[in-house]
Amino acid sequence: MTMAIEHLLYLxxxxxxxxxxxxxxxRNAIMMLxxxxxxxxAANLNLVVFSYNGKMEGQLFALFIxxxxxxxxAVGMAIVLRMYHHYRTSVPDEISQLKEQx
Amino acid sequence: MNxxxxxxxxxxxxxxxxxxxMLLVKNVLHAALLLMVCLLSIAGIYVLLHAEFLAVTQxxxxxxxxxVIIIFGIMLSxxxxxxxxxxxxxxxxxxxxxxAGMLFMILYAIHSIAFSFSGIPAERVSNHVxxxxxxxxxxxxxxxxxxxxxxxxxxxxxxVTASFLxxx
Amino acid sequence: MTAEETTWVVxxxxxxxxxxxxxxxxxxxxxxxxxxxxxxxxLFIASICSFFVAIAIWNNQPxxxxxxxxxxxxxxxxxxxxxxxxxxxMLAVVNFISLLVHIYSAGYMADDTGIKRYFAMLGFFxxxxxxxxxxxxxxxxxxFWELVGFSSYLLIxxxxxxxxxxxxxxxxxLFNRIGxxxxxxxxxxxxxxxxxxxxxxxxxxxxxxxxxVLTWASLCIFCGVVGKSAQFPLSTWLPDAMEGPTPVSxxxxxxxxxxxxxxxxxxxxxxxxPSALIxxxxxxxxxxxxxxxxxxxxxxxKKILAYSTVSQLGFMILGMGSGSFSGSIMHLFTHAFFKACxxxxxxxxxxxxxxxxxxxxxxxDVQDIRNMGGLRKYLPNTFIAFVIAGASLSGVPLxxxxxxxxxxxxxxxxxxxxxxxxxxxxxxxxxxxxxLTVYYTFRMIWFVFFxxxxxxxxxxKVKEERVPxxxxxxxGFLALCAxxxxxxxxxxxxHGWLHEGLGDPVPxxxxxxxxxxxxxIIAVVFAYYNLRNKHLWSPVKFFPDPDRFYVLTVLYSIxxxxxxxxxxxxxxxDGTLHFAAYAQVTIAQLMSWCDRILIDGAVNGTARLxxxxxxxxxxxxxxxxxxxxxxxxxxxxxFILWILLS
Numbered sequence: 050m051t052m053a054i055e056h057l058l059y060l061x062x063x064x065x066x067x068x069x070x071x072x073x074x075x076r077n078a079i080m081m082l083x084x085x086x087x088x089x090x091a092a093n094l095n096l097v098v099f100s101y102n103g104k105m106e107g108q109l110f111a112l113f114i115x116x117x118x119x120x121x122x123a124v125g126m127a128i129v130l131r132m133y134h135h136y137r138t139s140v141p142d143e144i145s146q147l148k149e150q151x
Numbered sequence: 152m153n154x155x156x157x158x159x160x161x162x163x164x165x166x167x168x169x170x171x172x173m174l175l176v177k178n179v180l181h182a183a184l185l186l187m188v189c190l191l192s193i194a195g196i197y198v199l200l201h202a203e204f205l206a207v208t209q210x211x212x213x214x215x216x217x218x219v220i221i222i223f224g225i226m227l228s229x230x231x232x233x234x235x236x237x238x239x240x241x242x243x244x245x246x247x248x249x250x251a252g253m254l255f256m257i258l259y260a261i262h263s264i265a266f267s268f269s270g271i272p273a274e275r276v277s278n279h280v281x282x283x284x285x286x287x288x289x290x291x292x293x294x295x296x297x298x299x300x301x302x303x304x305x306x307x308x309x310x311v312t313a314s315f316l317x318x319x
Numbered sequence: 320m321t322a323e324e325t326t327w328v329v330x331x332x333x334x335x336x337x338x339x340x341x342x343x344x345x346x347x348x349x350x351x352x353x354x355x356x357x358x359x360x361x362l363f364i365a366s367i368c369s370f371f372v373a374i375a376i377w378n379n380q381p382x383x384x385x386x387x388x389x390x391x392x393x394x395x396x397x398x399x400x401x402x403x404x405x406x407x408x409m410l411a412v413v414n415f416i417s418l419l420v421h422i423y424s425a426g427y428m429a430d431d432t433g434i435k436r437y438f439a440m441l442g443f444f445x446x447x448x449x450x451x452x453x454x455x456x457x458x459x460x461x462x463f464w465e466l467v468g469f470s471s472y473l474l475i476x477x478x479x480x481x482x483x484x485x486x487x488x489x490x491x492x493l494f495n496r497i498g499x500x501x502x503x504x505x506x507x508x509x510x511x512x513x514x515x516x517x518x519x520x521x522x523x524x525x526x527x528x529x530x531x532v533l534t535w536a537s538l539c540i541f542c543g544v545v546g547k548s549a550q551f552p553l554s555t556w557l558p559d560a561m562e563g564p565t566p567v568s569x570x571x572x573x574x575x576x577x578x579x580x581x582x583x584x585x586x587x588x589x590x591x592x593p594s595a596l597i598x599x600x601x602x603x604x605x606x607x608x609x610x611x612x613x614x615x616x617x618x619x620x621k622k623i624l625a626y627s628t629v630s631q632l633g634f635m636i637l638g639m640g641s642g643s644f645s646g647s648i649m650h651l652f653t654h655a656f657f658k659a660c661x662x663x664x665x666x667x668x669x670x671x672x673x674x675x676x677x678x679x680x681x682x683x684d685v686q687d688i689r690n691m692g693g694l695r696k697y698l699p700n701t702f703i704a705f706v707i708a709g710a711s712l713s714g715v716p717l718x719x720x721x722x723x724x725x726x727x728x729x730x731x732x733x734x735x736x737x738x739x740x741x742x743x744x745x746x747x748x749x750x751x752x753x754x755l756t757v758y759y760t761f762r763m764i765w766f767v768f769f770x771x772x773x774x775x776x777x778x779x780k781v782k783e784e785r786v787p788x789x790x791x792x793x794x795g796f797l798a799l800c801a802x803x804x805x806x807x808x809x810x811x812x813x814h815g816w817l818h819e820g821l822g823d824p825v826p827x828x829x830x831x832x833x834x835x836x837x838x839x840i841i842a843v844v845f846a847y848y849n850l851r852n853k854h855l856w857s858p859v860k861f862f863p864d865p866d867r868f869y870v871l872t873v874l875y876s877i878x879x880x881x882x883x884x885x886x887x888x889x890x891x892x893d894g895t896l897h898f899a900a901y902a903q904v905t906i907a908q909l910m911s912w913c914d915r916i917l918i919d920g921a922v923n924g925t926a927r928l929x930x931x932x933x934x935x936x937x938x939x940x941x942x943x944x945x946x947x948x949x950x951x952x953x954x955x956x957x958f959i960l961w962i963l964l965s
Binding site for chain 1: 160163166167170171173174179182183186189190193196197200201202204205208209212213216217220221223224225227228229238239240241242243245246247249250251253254257258261266279282283286287291294298301302304305306308309310311312313315
């Protein structure tokens, strides 16, 4: 069969929801970062698919998303490391000090 | 059914299975490596979509940069005792439901719009990289410069945040 | 005298005794010595006034004094006093005997500490008794009836330090009360039928009332008579009431209060149907027999006289029941004098023997006739008066008692002749009673005044004592009144001023008079030989002691009844109360459970529900990032899906 670009849309939706599920279900801060990266890539894929007709905006926007993803991953990792160093745990559920005190 | 299609669908399925694998494996390191597989396959898909610059950027930045950072982070933040690198799963049902809901939502939205991908005008354009370069320096120079500043700020910030020199 | 003047004199005769009561109460204890003479003076004036009233009213138009008493429901109730022959007669008798008792008491009770109280009560009693006598309205009668009962209670129980006196007073009051309950029922029935309690209105309406209702109403009123005049079965209070001072017994239990019953019967005589009258006669005859039997057995001099009063009252009631209206009233009149004389004489004896006791410091029962004997040497005047009054009581000819008894006997004879059922029975009972009256009177006089003195050794020491004049004077006066003149000019014919004045004259029957004369003579001779020789058949042993009979039957059955009611009360009534209490406690427990579990549970449950809901909603802010992301994304997806799909 010929290359069907619509299937890439399905793939990007699938990757996006997988990324969301990873963020919600996994009990590790670094897994959350992985999930975020997956979601960003799914968005990138979607953008690149829609720039297939010759316009470059999609790819440029995807480039900028990659740049921002880098920044975010760096800062996020720094936070995770600090969190681990302070709380001795990398499970986000255990860091609930901002919960409403009763 | 030519080679291009096979490779296309191969990369597509690889990305999908890698993502599913990320969801199912218990080892964080394996999950990071599966992410790398997923990213590389997405890069392959970019190439097939005539976005070579982006593909290369993806490989270099993601696989070479971010994933390295992530692997460093995994190694630095894993326990010595009990089972290191193992990740438990909580909130399975709400999580899966939310994911399924999101999937359904996007698929529904896609289905209700008739996208037209007839004709491949991108093949007429020969040099995408030169195009991107030109547009980066002329039309989108402001975001480009700001992105650079952002990178600088965030890297300095990350370095400061993660360093142990700042004693409280 | 005009009606206006007569009214004033009547009120004087009545209210002076009330004045005596008030003054005796209010006078200071230091001036106590004034009380006896002053009250006697007041009663003397009252007696004079009543004498004038009697003369003015006798066989003339009766005087009516009306005043507005109270208004219920628009119906006015007037109190009314009527002074006709009967009430004028009674007015004079009561005042006169009260006067003599006052004078006597001044001597008899001279050393008593409660003398002020005593004279006050005497005055109050006289006032109440006159109220009964003068009233023309059943309610006014009842009002004073109760007052008489109350003042008799106070008088019988005058010696507060004697517990027997208090018990006897209570007994008298209670027995009166029992009779009064019936009386009140009778009044109620009459009111329901006639709507008025005036004697005149009742007399007019008596023909229209249904006879069976009338019988019941009249019998209920007769209950009051039974209580007050000590008829069977309420007669035992009278012998016990002898615990009071002797002048009290003379006034109350001989002359006046017990006569109030007979008087009431006379007043409401028109209400009695023939069947009711038979009941009245039966009760009267039983009482008369009862009294006679009691007098035969008694050894206390005052108790003999008390039983004698009971029997004479029974005789009067029997007379009333057989239709001898005027005969019974005549007997009431004569009985007042000779019985009062007998009681005051007994009081003189007791007073004398107390002095003997005081001198010799020997304790013996002064009232027991077995301790007396041959006292005619020491108390000659008393002896003479006693014999005269005793003869009048026995119905010896030439005395007033004979005349009045003859009137009743004649009426009984006519009753029997006219075919009245039980007529001959009543007549024979009356003859038996008169026989035995002679016997016990003779016995009493024999034991007290004749024979050897059983306490001769003590009497020697007080030979110089005499009965004081102040005691002798009333006794003598009353003894004089016991002669035939009081009742009728002719000693053998009861048709005198008294009989005619009381209405309803019965033709004289010579046979009865001669028969009763002969009968009395036989009785006197029999009594003389019996007491002298003691081997003749003695009626004392033949007729049983009524007191023991009473105790065995009535008292026993009443005690059983009271035990039964006590058991019933304990088991069922208290049991019901306990059951109700337990039931209530159980219900309370149930309700408390309901309150705790259901109501408090509902309230607490609601609170807990709110708390739970709060906890649930609070759980969203658990500080966990992934849960925040989950809910945010879920809400966003749901929202967008909603928009997309609708």
